[in-house]
Amino acid sequence: MNQQQEQLATLHEIRNIMDRSSRFISLSGLSGISAGLTALAGAAVVMWYLSEQNIAYGADNNLTLTQDALLFLLTVALAVLVVALGLASFFTIRRAHKNNQRIWDNQSKRLVLNMAIPLFAGGVFCAVLLYHSILYLIAPTMLVFYGLALVNGSKYTFSDIRYLGLCELALGLVSGFFVGYGLLSWTIGFGVLHIVYGALLYFKYER
Template identity: 45%
Template sequence: MESKDYLKDLSEIKDLMNKSSRFISLSGLSGIMAGIYALIGATIAYWLVTTSVRGYLILDGKIFRLCLIILFLVALLSVITGIILTTRKAKKHNTKIWDATSKRLVINFLIPLIAGGLYILIMLSNEKYGQTGALMLIFYGLALVNASKYSIGDIRYLGYTEIILGLIAALMPGYGFWLWVLGFGIMHIVYGTWMHFKYDRSN
């Protein structure tokens, strides 16, 4: 009997240590919503491009600026939704939303993301547009993998998927838009649904 109690205590201690070193309040629904926002944004951008005078992507002028605005709005809505849903989940489980672990998560996520964003802006300023989609996928994937050690480990698998899709997009630039849709849209919905039923619904 004492042996069983000892093993139970060890299991509880391990669980507490895991919770204290990982931010586990991320909401699966936020991933689903991010994917939906990406699909809506991609649909609008595709419509703008295909209904333009030339019928294909114009990488300067009004249409390009509109596509950048759409991309920014998709990212902004995803972040706001993620904060709202994650905060709600944290309150439900009576856990802190902002502590040392969540700070490490944000820092490790932002370092590759900001570096990649700046690199993409430099490429765009030099009028090198062809690899933009691939670079977005790769650096976003790296950010997820880098942050996964401070959150639910499953996030790294989404990161690996984004990196692979980015490398494929680099090899096949003509399919960059559709791979972007697959990575930021569909894969987010698939991942968010998986996380929702694995973690959110079970708690």
């Protein structure tokens, strides 16, 4: 009986080793937390600006922006993206070095590629919406395509990311019906959910 248990334990260990070797496991929970905090800061700046400019993000599907307002919002979005990616890269690289793991290997390449395809498609579709002045659907669209990217990339990293992706996807689809809450949904999706996911990932794998 003991021999059988030892064999089962050995098989389980082999399976864990094979699973780790096929997944990018250097992703840090602090990356998610920092990205969420950055998104919250960006959302606060946007809300402040809309209030200062008396621009109502309402549910009447008639959201219009001046060229200056649109340029400001795009600048904030780009700044949030750059800062979030920078912090995520920093914490992930730091964890990889701490664990003596390569940061750029076959697993990380597959992860980036499988996430890049939905993200690129989503970016182009958001540009189409912007071109046709359908601004109220941009926030839900970002959530939907980001969720799809996370689900698609979860095969090559922690499986927990799949659940984050499903939450982002569901939130984006729901906010597509309630467009007046698009900015709030964006804040919850890219801010709150990232912080919660990052904290769970950190305490589960890094403590």
